[in-house]
Amino acid sequence: MADLVTIDDPDDPRLHDYTGLTDVELRRRREPAEGLFIAEGEKVIRRAGEAGYAMRSMLLSAKWVDTMRDIIDEAPAPVYVVDPALAERVTGYHVHRGALASMARKPLPTAAALLTRARRVVVMESVNDHTNIGAIFRSAAALGMDAVLLSPDCADPLYRRSVKVSMGAVFSVPYARLDVWPAGLSTVREAGFTLLALTPDERAESLDAVAPHRMDRAALMLGAEGSGLSRRALEASDTWVRIPMSHGVDSLNVGAAAAVAFYAVTAGRPTAP
Amino acid sequence: MADLVTIDDPDDPRLHDYTGLTDVELRRRREPAEGLFIAEGEKVIRRAGEAGYAMRSMLLSAKWVDTMRDIIDEAPAPVYVVDPALAERVTGYHVHRGALASMARKPLPTAAALLTRARRVVVMESVNDHTNIGAIFRSAAALGMDAVLLSPDCADPLYRRSVKVSMGAVFSVPYARLDVWPAGLSTVREAGFTLLALTPDERAESLDAVAPHRMDRAALMLGAEGSGLSRRALEASDTWVRIPMSHGVDSLNVGAAAAVAFYAVTAGRPTAP
Numbered sequence: 323m324a325d326l327v328t329i330d331d332p333d334d335p336r337l338h339d340y341t342g343l344t345d346v347e348l349r350r351r352r353e354p355a356e357g358l359f360i361a362e363g364e365k366v367i368r369r370a371g372e373a374g375y376a377m378r379s380m381l382l383s384a385k386w387v388d389t390m391r392d393i394i395d396e397a398p399a400p401v402y403v404v405d406p407a408l409a410e411r412v413t414g415y416h417v418h419r420g421a422l423a424s425m426a427r428k429p430l431p432t433a434a435a436l437l438t439r440a441r442r443v444v445v446m447e448s449v450n451d452h453t454n455i456g457a458i459f460r461s462a463a464a465l466g467m468d469a470v471l472l473s474p475d476c477a478d479p480l481y482r483r484s485v486k487v488s489m490g491a492v493f494s495v496p497y498a499r500l501d502v503w504p505a506g507l508s509t510v511r512e513a514g515f516t517l518l519a520l521t522p523d524e525r526a527e528s529l530d531a532v533a534p535h536r537m538d539r540a541a542l543m544l545g546a547e548g549s550g551l552s553r554r555a556l557e558a559s560d561t562w563v564r565i566p567m568s569h570g571v572d573s574l575n576v577g578a579a580a581a582v583a584f585y586a587v588t589a590g591r592p593t594a595p
Numbered sequence: 596m597a598d599l600v601t602i603d604d605p606d607d608p609r610l611h612d613y614t615g616l617t618d619v620e621l622r623r624r625r626e627p628a629e630g631l632f633i634a635e636g637e638k639v640i641r642r643a644g645e646a647g648y649a650m651r652s653m654l655l656s657a658k659w660v661d662t663m664r665d666i667i668d669e670a671p672a673p674v675y676v677v678d679p680a681l682a683e684r685v686t687g688y689h690v691h692r693g694a695l696a697s698m699a700r701k702p703l704p705t706a707a708a709l710l711t712r713a714r715r716v717v718v719m720e721s722v723n724d725h726t727n728i729g730a731i732f733r734s735a736a737a738l739g740m741d742a743v744l745l746s747p748d749c750a751d752p753l754y755r756r757s758v759k760v761s762m763g764a765v766f767s768v769p770y771a772r773l774d775v776w777p778a779g780l781s782t783v784r785e786a787g788f789t790l791l792a793l794t795p796d797e798r799a800e801s802l803d804a805v806a807p808h809r810m811d812r813a814a815l816m817l818g819a820e821g822s823g824l825s826r827r828a829l830e831a832s833d834t835w836v837r838i839p840m841s842h843g844v845d846s847l848n849v850g851a852a853a854a855v856a857f858y859a860v861t862a863g864r865p866t867a868p
Contacts, residue, residue, distance in 0.1 A: 457848065457851070460844070460847065460848065460851070461847055461848075461851045463841065463842040463844045464838070464840050464841065464842065464844040464846070464847045464851075465838070465839075465840075465841065465847075465855070466839070466840075466841035466842070489844075491842070491844060494842045494843065494844070495842065565737075565738070565858070566738075566739070566861075567737050567738075567739075568736065568737065568738065568739035568861075569736040569737065569739070569764070569767045569768065570767070571733070571736045571737040571762075571764060571767070573737070574733065574734055574737045574738075574854060575730065575733065575734075575850075577848075577850060577851055578730070578733070578734045578737075578850055578851060578853075578854035579854075580851075581847065581851035581852075581854050581855050582738070582854050582855055582858045585838070585855045585858060585859070586858070588839075588841075
């Protein structure tokens, strides 16, 4: 069982991992630099552990000790018990999910290493909204995508909000960053993947006509909400694909579009007519 | 051109349609009872007008008069110009999208009337989150669903948040309420529809195996985030369908699941293998 340590000084250095959690800009810089991320709530903490992330510490208020007993028992790191008011003062918000854990990041694999064991890959360009990243990972996991590649300016999948929205799927779908963009896409093509750029452009082929589920290796490229894929990314792709639209609607939200495209490249297999 | 009326008294009765907009419970009761809904921002106001909703009045701050000039010119109702601080005092929030319009509701069609001219229908049970309702309407419009039917306890598609998230799609996909649930589903079946219940239950058939895009008339039943369809609704359906899941993930969020299912019943047509 982990050490239960009661802390009543908000400036205690052992709480450093948890300071200023509502300051997105600060945390976005600090967490990768310090090699940590924050998992929030019982389910997410458990999934992070199962996925092999090492716990640095856990923070919770006294009333949650009983509820979280089995996680505490298994925690391989110190567990800090604090007053809810102190937790709020340190983190900047009311921690209503019971517990926070500071987890150690693992080194990311290279894109090339990921691609050797994948056949269905998501490639995101400039998706810098943590909610969208999380939602896309959740759908990618559910619909059987094997890996995710991120352009250098995509948001951090391990940011607290991304982890939460993904329901922990950021732990189960392996991902890597492409260091140069869009030149790094050549790595994907050289690994035998067809680069499919998802775009509402009318010149694109309809997803169901392209039938990407029959491709041996397919990499589906997604751009950010609103702007979509850049011209340079579109030019670096092999085929433009679009989701057929009705009712004069010009686009789906990026989460819905991603889910439809993942289904089309994975589960939407043809059956006899 | 509409009358531009400057108002500087927050208690002016002409502002009654706009009071307490952040009080969800109040507005949820008031708006249907008073036969109005609120459209927010240029694009949504325009789409509501194009869809045949009559404007009762519009509210904006002086600095938006030039930007919104063409909407004001076409507004068939009084336009109230107010100070931003007064707008915030009346509505309860900072109106940053330029303008609000109070629109008159139209009588809803009956389910039976809607069904005569539809072949792809969404049936929602207990979806009482305004964001989810809006997201589902947006995907339903984009992916070619013809109509939406709502169980009696679904949230209001014309609530401000639903309208906004749907990007105005609540105006373009016709919808009706089923008065009794789930008994009202018999109306759908009698109109020649196969009732497909979307569920993660393992006993359900995989969507791609069922190939609902080949059905003449398909009604896709969706439950609320988390709880899903009720047992009674499942029992009232013809076939249980599920989206194939991977990576040990147990569900998609309701918006993503809906989008995938809409694609499967509309655009996911088979092509020769």
